[in-house]
Amino acid sequence: MSVLVFREDGVCVSASDRLLKLLGYGDEDRSLHAESLLDDNILQLVRSRTGCIAQAGENLDIHLRKSDGESIAVQADLWWMEDTPSGRIHYALLIQELAASSNIQLLRQFSDSFVKSANLGVLLLNDAFKLVDISPSACQVLGLERKLALNQPLDTLFAAVPEEYRLISRSLLEGVVVRNHAVAWTNAETRYELLLDASLLYNEAGKRIGAYVIFKDVTNLRSLEEQVQRSDRLSMIGQIAAGTAHEIRNPLTSIKGFLQVLKKTLQGHGLHREFEYTKIMLDEIDRINNLVSEFLLLSKPKDNKYSPVNISACIRDILPIINNEAILHNVIVQYEAEEELPLVVADRELLKQVYINVSKNGIEAMSEGGTLTITERLDEAKQFIHVDIHDTGPGIPSYVVDKIFDPFFTTKENGTGLGLAVCQRIIHDAGGQLRVSSKGYGTTFTISIPYVRVS
Ligand SMILES: Nc1ncnc2c1ncn2[C@@H]1O[C@H](COP(=O)(O)OP(=O)(O)OP(=O)(O)O)[C@@H](O)[C@H]1O
Ligand SMILES: [Mg+2]
Structure with a gap:
């Protein structure tokens, strides 16, 4: 807290070090006239109330004048007291919060919570392209561990990623300002659609001191947009x-x-x-x-036969078909079942068709042989059953992955390109999701269906 004691004639009796410092005065200025520090209004107020300041500790909004003439808003309690020997009235202003410092605190708080934000990717870089701070969400998306990543040059952190695929390139430091840039990024597990902003940071003298990158994960929005487009196309074809x-x-x-x-x-x-x-x-x-x-x-199937379905039983039914196909391609099939899965509501035959189609794609992708793994997973948090169908094939190149669900998209000589489009429709109709993740070798399709809640 800062304190200023002055007499009614405006002469300062005492000013705390903190106040002098904040207002830009030195020790030698201690005997200032209150008028040079205080707003005229406050002195007028004090004078007009001489002898009748009943409420000691009255809370006031006042302005203080800094040595450079700038004015700052503060909140202060006004007290008065009588100096016994002289009988003079002394006024004391207890300045609680200096607006300037509280603004700095506010800014610091803002930047702290910004960098700690759970749903915003934030990276702060210094002039040497080293990571100064990073938000948890950015760590997750970029697959970094904060402690290990701090103070590391970005070039080192992303050494394994070819320059043109990097989310943040060195050209950022050359002043390439990025606004609302839509990019796709795949870490070890998941593909993200991001909306990215990046810019440089300068100090007061105009010297470049670093840069920041902010991004938002818009995967859900983008996939929603794509789903709408796709279902438009599908309904036309239908x-x-x-x-x-x-x-x-x-x-x-x-x-x-x-x-x-x-x-x-x-x-x-x-x-x-x-x-x-x-x-x-x-x-x-x-x-x-x-x-x-x-x-x-x-076309929207009209006669879907929805009933409670046991996914494990479904997969067990189709395993012989998949195995037959696998033997022809020199592929080994592994099935990792989950015990006692809850039931889902779906059309059993259509669901089987999805598992067969996706498995067939996996087998067809492994022209040199390999392993197809079908894994069931119970996701109690989201109340979904996931079936991962993983192959050890060559993977799906990033320029192809956006198109594989499009009707008629095929890279096969005898393919129709309808397999995945049909699967997507069936799974969406059952309230589920069909997702793919592929990172250059091997591909995993995840078929997720909500299960029946038993309360
Ligand atoms: N597991 C996979 N690995 C690599 N590429 C895949 C995989 N699954 C699908 N694809 C790619 O997606 C494309 C579309 O698959 P989709 O099942 O829709 O049609 P298709 O298999 O080509 O033909 P169809 O299933 O109608 O016979 C394939 O041509 C292939 O390029
Ligand atoms: Mg297919």
């Missing part, structure tokens, strides 16, 4: 599919019927080569029929 499916299927059914008659006749006449042709034609017709069925799944 409408076309629903409209044309019957037009395609009806003629196919009659072609198939006549072909089967033809097949028998050709066999009866011993025309074996022609007989083989009809077999191929019938297979192809089945392929078209399957494609039309997948198309129809993309």
